[in-house]
Amino acid sequence: xxxxxxxxxxxxxxxxxxxxxxxxxxxxxxxxxxxxxxxxxxxxxxxxxxxxxxxxxxxxxxxxxxxxxxxxxxxxxxxxxxxxxxxxxxxxxx
Numbered sequence: 001x002x003x004x005x006x007x008x009x010x011x012x013x014x015x016x017x018x019x020x021x022x023x024x025x026x027x028x029x030x031x032x033x034x035x036x037x038x039x040x041x042x043x044x045x046x047x048x049x050x051x052x053x054x055x056x057x058x059x060x061x062x063x064x065x066x067x068x069x070x071x072x073x074x075x076x077x078x079x080x081x082x083x084x085x086x087x088x089x090x091x092x093x094x
Contacts (some may be wrong), residue, residue: 009083010063023050
């Protein structure tokens with residue numbers, strides 16, 4: 001389900017939850033506001049986690065700008081994430 005294209009790994013994680021319905025709710029709200037939001041799944045210690053992320057950005061600086069915008073618009077826990085790290089974590093946890 002990971003939507004990383006191999007060219008622009010930077011994005012911002014907005015929410016992580018073990019509840020798919022909650023993740024889909026956040027995903028829908030972000031998309032309704034015009035954000036390029038997507039969902040990833042990752043098995044962590046036998047538990048499926050759903051991560052809501054925004055953006056497919058070229059560099060960390062762009063991701064940090066998006067992080068600030070998301071934090072100011074109601075997602076205070078948003079943080080910059082790197083798709084390369086997520087891809088490696090998914091491979092390790094399978």
